[in-house]
Amino acid sequence: MLKIPPHQVAGHKAGNGKLGPLVDESGRFYKPLQGDERGSNELKFYTSFSSDTRIPEHISKFFPTFYGTQLIEASDGSGLKPHLVLQDLSIGRVNPSIVDIKMGSRTWAPEASEEYIQKCLKKDRETSSLPLGFRLSGIQIYGNKESGYWKPERTSMQNLSAEKLKTILKKFVSSNTSPDMNLQPDCAFAATVYGGSTGILSQLLELKAWFEDQTMYHFYSCSILMSFEKELALEGKNPGGQIKLIDFAHVIEGKGVIDHNFLGGLCSLIKFISEILTAPNEHITEVVPSVNGVN
Numbered sequence: 276m277l278k279i280p281p282h283q284v285a286g287h288k289a290g291n292g293k294l295g296p297l298v299d300e301s302g303r304f305y306k307p308l309q310g311d312e313r314g315s316n317e318l319k320f321y322t323s324f325s326s327d328t329r330i331p332e333h334i335s336k337f338f339p340t341f342y343g344t345q346l347i348e349a350s351d352g353s354g355l356k357p358h359l360v361l362q363d364l365s366i367g368r369v370n371p372s373i374v375d376i377k378m379g380s381r382t383w384a385p386e387a388s389e390e391y392i393q394k395c396l397k398k399d400r401e402t403s404s405l406p407l408g409f410r411l412s413g414i415q416i417y418g419n420k421e422s423g424y425w426k427p428e429r430t431s432m433q434n435l436s437a438e439k440l441k442t443i444l445k446k447f448v449s450s451n452t453s454p455d456m457n458l459q460p461d462c463a464f465a466a467t468v469y470g471g472s473t474g475i476l477s478q479l480l481e482l483k484a485w486f487e488d489q490t491m492y493h494f495y496s497c498s499i500l501m502s503f504e505k506e507l508a509l510e511g512k513n514p515g516g517q518i519k520l521i522d523f524a525h526v527i528e529g530k531g532v533i534d535h536n537f538l539g540g541l542c543s544l545i546k547f548i549s550e551i552l553t554a555p556n557e558h559i560t561e562v563v564p565s566v567n568g569v570n
């Protein structure tokens with residue numbers, strides 16, 4: 276039985292007669308192939324990447340497993356349509372907190388049409404992409420049984436200042452997840468989700484090391500999907516913080532040049548997460564007034 280993904284945070288969504296991804300119960304995510312070059316480009320990427328022997332295993336694990344394509348009944352009722360069959364990254368999660376982070380200050384590839392470049396340029400300028408090197412494309416944060424999910428309207432998350440963005444990334448790993456932006460998040464789960472030898476920061480650093488060297492692909496408009504199981508965090512267990520790269524409709528060949536656009540965004544994201552880990556409570560740090568100029 277195919278159904279609408281229960282934890283999708285961004286992108287084109289199924290439902291109300293619209294075309295969007297579906298999932299089954301065995302852990303597969305079916306993404307409809309967009310009819311234009313975006314669909315063929317994403318299929319080309321998955322086909323090439325999944326058989327590319329130059330990609331080490333410690334890097335391929337950051338990408339959803341690709342199971343080919345399949346004709347299935349499209350969610351918009353238009354009949355059989357080809358879908359990419361991917362690993363469902365949310366399978367097994369009960370109450371996941373998830374954020375889709377669109378990477379790069381520039382979301383368009385150089386060979387895109389002038390019209391498409393103008394559309395993206397406008398959005399990159401109007402969001403945090405240009406100043407911060409990434410934008411939050413969509414987010415859901417699970418609070419607890421009483422409060423359920425906080426899933427803010429997507430556009431309200433896209434043009435945040437550095438300070439507000441840091442507050443959201445803190446809220447993501449906090450036990451107090453009220454939508455009130457003035458409430459200081461407690462970062463109760465920062466150490467277990469972001470920190471540690473297998474935590475999100477360590478995964479981001481592993482990915483960065485590869486991006487500092489790889490010149491095969493340029494990942495325009497690609498997202499890092501960051502997630503963890505809040506239910507486990509609340510029980511004091513390892514919440515399984517993970518990062519995965521998704522959305523490859525605008526990936527192009529790197530032609531021997533590093534992907535400085537993605538890499539720049541990644542460095543920026545790493546800086547935010549590192550600062551949260553080193554100073555989770557910086558907002559309440561009191562500045563002790565100096566006496567005669569000596570602290």
Ligand SMILES: Nc1ncnc2c1ncn2[C@@H]1O[C@H](COP(=O)(O)OP(=O)(O)OP(=O)(O)O)[C@@H](O)[C@H]1O
Pocket residue numbers: 280282283284285286287288296304306339361362363364365375412413498500521522523524
């Ligand atoms: N393999 C996956 N497993 C589980 N969820 C996924 C997977 N791939 C994508 N998603 C969910 O679907 C959302 C949209 O994915 P994606 O960016 O690939 O779609 P899109 O329609 O191409 O997006 P856009 O409109 O931004 O180009 C993600 O934010 C995530 O919540």
Ligand SMILES: O=P(O)(O)O[C@@H]1[C@H](O)[C@H](O)[C@@H](OP(=O)(O)O)[C@H](OP(=O)(O)O)[C@H]1O
Pocket residue numbers: 285286313377382412429496524
């Ligand atoms: O250019 P494409 O390939 O058609 O796809 C768009 C692109 O991924 C944008 O970055 C995205 O904005 P977000 O940053 O909001 O994800 C937009 O979503 P939208 O249609 O909701 O604006 C998509 O339609």
